[in-house]
Amino acid sequence: MVVAAVRRLVFKPARYAVPAKYGKSHTPDAVFLLGLIAILMVADSMFSASNATRHLQQNQPVETLAVFSLPWMLKAAIGAMPLATLWALNVGAYLVHELTFYFLLCYRPFGIQFHVETSLFSVYFAKLERGTLKPVRWGVPDESLDQVKSFGVKTFEDFTWKHMLDFYSCADCGRCADNCPANAVGRPLSPRFITIKARDYAFQHYPVLGKAHNHKPLIGNIYSEDEIWSCTTCGACEEECPLLVEYIDKIVDLRRGMIDDGNVPQSLQKPLKALESRGNPYGKMEKKRGDWAKAIPPGSQPTNAVKLLDGKSGADTLYFVDSITSYDDRMQAIGRATARILECLGKNFGILGATEKDSGHEVRRFGEEMLFMALRDHNTEVIKAAGVQRIVTADPHAYNALKHDYKDVPPVEHIVQVVAREVRDGNVRFNPVEDKDRVYAYHDPCYLGRHNQVYDDPRDVLDSIPGLTRVEMQRSRDRSFCCGGGGLMLFYEPKEDQRMGMLRVRMAAEAGANVIVTACPFCMVNIEDAIKVAGMEGKMSVMDLTELVDRHLVREGTEKTEKLEAATCGG
Amino acid sequence: MEILVCARRVPDTSENEISLNAAGNDIERDELVYSVNEADNYAVEEALQIRDRVGGNVTVATIGGEDDEEILRRELAMGANQAVLISDDAFSGSDGKGVATILKDFVRKGRYDLILTGVQADDGAAQVGGMLAAMLDYPFASLVNSIALEDGKLKVSREIEGGNREINEIDLPCVLSIQTGINEPRYVGMRGIRQVASAPIPTLGASDLGVDQGAVGEAAARVKRVDYFVPALSKGAEMLDGSREENADKVLELVAAKGGLK
Numbered sequence: 001m002v003v004a005a006v007r008r009l010v011f012k013p014a015r016y017a018v019p020a021k022y023g024k025s026h027t028p029d030a031v032f033l034l035g036l037i038a039i040l041m042v043a044d045s046m047f048s049a050s051n052a053t054r055h056l057q058q059n060q061p062v063e064t065l066a067v068f069s070l071p072w073m074l075k076a077a078i079g080a081m082p083l084a085t086l087w088a089l090n091v092g093a094y095l096v097h098e099l100t101f102y103f104l105l106c107y108r109p110f111g112i113q114f115h116v117e118t119s120l121f122s123v124y125f126a127k128l129e130r131g132t133l134k135p136v137r138w139g140v141p142d143e144s145l146d147q148v149k150s151f152g153v154k155t156f157e158d159f160t161w162k163h164m165l166d167f168y169s170c171a172d173c174g175r176c177a178d179n180c181p182a183n184a185v186g187r188p189l190s191p192r193f194i195t196i197k198a199r200d201y202a203f204q205h206y207p208v209l210g211k212a213h214n215h216k217p218l219i220g221n222i223y224s225e226d227e228i229w230s231c232t233t234c235g236a237c238e239e240e241c242p243l244l245v246e247y248i249d250k251i252v253d254l255r256r257g258m259i260d261d262g263n264v265p266q267s268l269q270k271p272l273k274a275l276e277s278r279g280n281p282y283g284k285m286e287k288k289r290g291d292w293a294k295a296i297p298p299g300s301q302p303t304n305a306v307k308l309l310d311g312k313s314g315a316d317t318l319y320f321v322d323s324i325t326s327y328d329d330r331m332q333a334i335g336r337a338t339a340r341i342l343e344c345l346g347k348n349f350g351i352l353g354a355t356e357k358d359s360g361h362e363v364r365r366f367g368e369e370m371l372f373m374a375l376r377d378h379n380t381e382v383i384k385a386a387g388v389q390r391i392v393t394a395d396p397h398a399y400n401a402l403k404h405d406y407k408d409v410p411p412v413e414h415i416v417q418v419v420a421r422e423v424r425d426g427n428v429r430f431n432p433v434e435d436k437d438r439v440y441a442y443h444d445p446c447y448l449g450r451h452n453q454v455y456d457d458p459r460d461v462l463d464s465i466p467g468l469t470r471v472e473m474q475r476s477r478d479r480s481f482c483c484g485g486g487g488l489m490l491f492y493e494p495k496e497d498q499r500m501g502m503l504r505v506r507m508a509a510e511a512g513a514n515v516i517v518t519a520c521p522f523c524m525v526n527i528e529d530a531i532k533v534a535g536m537e538g539k540m541s542v543m544d545l546t547e548l549v550d551r552h553l554v555r556e557g558t559e560k561t562e563k564l565e566a567a568t569c570g571g
Numbered sequence: 572m573e574i575l576v577c578a579r580r581v582p583d584t585s586e587n588e589i590s591l592n593a594a595g596n597d598i599e600r601d602e603l604v605y606s607v608n609e610a611d612n613y614a615v616e617e618a619l620q621i622r623d624r625v626g627g628n629v630t631v632a633t634i635g636g637e638d639d640e641e642i643l644r645r646e647l648a649m650g651a652n653q654a655v656l657i658s659d660d661a662f663s664g665s666d667g668k669g670v671a672t673i674l675k676d677f678v679r680k681g682r683y684d685l686i687l688t689g690v691q692a693d694d695g696a697a698q699v700g701g702m703l704a705a706m707l708d709y710p711f712a713s714l715v716n717s718i719a720l721e722d723g724k725l726k727v728s729r730e731i732e733g734g735n736r737e738i739n740e741i742d743l744p745c746v747l748s749i750q751t752g753i754n755e756p757r758y759v760g761m762r763g764i765r766q767v768a769s770a771p772i773p774t775l776g777a778s779d780l781g782v783d784q785g786a787v788g789e790a791a792a793r794v795k796r797v798d799y800f801v802p803a804l805s806k807g808a809e810m811l812d813g814s815r816e817e818n819a820d821k822v823l824e825l826v827a828a829k830g831g832l833k
């Protein structure tokens with residue numbers, strides 16, 4: 001108790017502070033509760049001490065009191081008091097303890113410690129599946145969604161009971177906010193206050209006495225639009241929360257509500273419209289979706305053009321490319337590297353080309369559920385028609401969508417998992433690292449790492465390249481720091497002091513790295529931009545793991561001596 | 572207030588690669604995606620906001636064919652009260668004056684206090700709004716970027732070259748052409764469109780409106796397109812190929828030299 005009081009009043013960890021815009025400080029309540037507990041302890045000790053002293057004076061059997069305990073010390077202090085005083089002390093301590101105890105029981109639901117009781121239930125009912133989103137309405141199948149009057153969360157009452165329970169169960173410890181990248185770069189979002197503001201709202205609008213006045217819109221009242229769009233759904237908050245409080249589902253539900261009301265920033269409307277009409281956020285022509293594969297320069301691998309899957313191709317593996325890798329000039333290199341790796345591993349694979357549409361991963365996480373469903377249904381149909389047994393992708397967002405948001409599609413793997421397995425099975429070897437002086441750090445993409453727990457495969461692959469020096473950033477694996485978010489987040493114009501990518505690039509520099517290796521095209525965009533903005537070109541560079549693998553794979557006859565570009569593939 | 576918005580469906584410039592057709596007299600229209608003309612969408616949003624403030628109805632009308640129903644549904648999903656498709660074979664090939672004539676007859680069929688158009692269509696000539704007002708003998712203000720309603724009169728502002736603004740008072744009924752950026756149009760998702768999928772959209776033809784067929788259509792058009800081409804890249808574009816800092820300095824210098832910075 002003394003430790004807790006000292007921490008609250010003397011050390012005051014920064015995360016306990018409540019910025020004025022988020023409400024009032026909780027320290028007075030914390031101190032009040034600590035005071036009540038102190039009274040309980042002193043009264044209880046006094047009760048035991050006076051009992052023991054009284055029995056001693058009356059030559060009755062005396063209770064043993066632990067040496068140096070509070071009752072033991074009090075006993076020493078009151079040992080000489082007359083019997084009547086001891087009686088009074090005894091009864092007084094008893095009454096004080098009773099009154100305080102029952103007062104505390106009644107007060108608890110209104111104080112900051114209620115989480116101790118409610119968290120028993122909220123932890124028990126916590127969501128266990130990573131990478132998934134809650135449906136628009138539990139128990140309502142997709143086909144019946146048209147009958148649902150309102151989508152998402154618009155008022156407090158729209159939250160599920162579990163999410164309301166979360167609001168009460170948060171211990172207000174601030175770990176989520178400390179780890180939130182949006183909070184770190186000064187976006188107007190702190191996950192902890194999503195909870196605290198909702199909890200304060202519940203207390204204000206559902207008072208013990210008086211009428212409940214409810215059904216007020218949350219956006220524009222306790223939450224701002226920018227606050228809700230600021231989240232990259234990176235999952236750092238949920239990973240850190242000791243009480244398993246959920247944030248992504250709540251934020252996506254709030255976005256579903258905003259989308260339903262037409263309340264969407266102009267910067268997001270264009271890409272959403274383009275996704276609807278063209279199946280990609282850039283509004284590029286469908287027929288050009290597979291063109292990246294044609295651009296594989298002659299003489300490099302694979303020599304055969306990438307197959308287009310039409311159900312008759314005989315290929316058993318689908319490489320799902322997704323929008324950014326298909327259309328972005330820089331990211332197309334990831335597509336080509338992935339194709340060359342698959343070719344070299346002897347996989348019989350192909351792509352969907354013009355019939356592939358965006359996986360819809362961010363469409364869904366930005367709350368546009370109906371558009372997501374249209375994209376998902378289209379892709380599911382063409383994937384099934386392709387007649388493949390497995391799917392491979394190099395985009396963690398597509399990977400997460402195909403794995404968790406789609407149903408009835410063949411099993412999906414990220415290319416890193418495929419390569420790691422082949423390395424473990426001894427099927428591939430790497431040439432010694434091209435540039436021995438470089439120091440590599442692996443950046444965990446949120447949707448490969450935290451949401452899907454793929455931490456070791458990429459590291460194993462890197463470590464199997466002979467001579468490669470790898471360092472870890474302080475924030476790595478489950479504590480990885482989001483680079484800025486993918487998909488539609490690239491179109492959103494957040495209010496922020498600096499870019500998330502900038503912080504990430506600095507973290508890599510601090511770790512002593514000069515190459516950041518990632519396994520996601522969106523990380524590549526964000527980190528590449530950040531390197532430029534930070535003016536660190538030449539000092540820091542970023543590459544995709546597929547590019548690194550492609551450059552170092554031992555292909556037949558290429559070992560060490562020959563130039564890779566001219567190699568023939570051994571697979 | 573009864574508000575009419577005249578909207579059009581155009582190829583979406585941000586989502587198409589526009590190229591000439593083989594004959595060289597139009598763009599290649601296969602594989603194009605269309606959407607509501609951007610300025611018209613702002614006009615609809617403005618109409619909805621006025622309606623939500625003072626009450627009334629918003630009607631959206633377009634001249635075209637069956638395909639154009641798509642944008643009417645979108646505007647219904649946005650919140651318009653009704654939509655009308657004005658369609659007749661006799662209308663095809665109309666020039667700006669022909670289009671204004673059709674709209675004039677449509678307006679006379681109803682009672683509208685305020686008629687909004689977009690400032691111009693992406694592929695248009697910004698002429699219909701003004702002509703429509705003249706034919707109806709209504710006052711007209713163009714390039715409007717804000718509207719306030721004060722005791723039966725409108726105060727509209729428009730931007731003047733150089734960034735200044737001018738406020739005009741205008742009597743109702745009137746015609747206004749709306750500038751993009753006047754508001755932030757709301758988002759229409761798939762769900763919204765599905766909800767209005769079965770809303771009725773009446774189609775009106777030349778005889779319904781009493782349009783003088785001699786005044787519209789290709790035969791009556793006195794402005795005809797004779798050529799369509801992509802202009803050759805001319806000189807005068809200056810490529811900056813220094814370092815980022817040098818380029819930034821150079822751009823600043825150029826903008827300042829042209830009077831863009833004060």
Ligand code: SF4
Nearest residue numbers: 180231232234235237
């Ligand atoms: S998911 Fe990431 S960005 Fe969103 S609130 Fe949590 S930590 Fe912040």
Ligand code: SF4
Nearest residue numbers: 170171173174176241
């Ligand atoms: S980490 Fe969990 S318990 Fe702590 S403030 Fe955040 S939500 Fe509350």
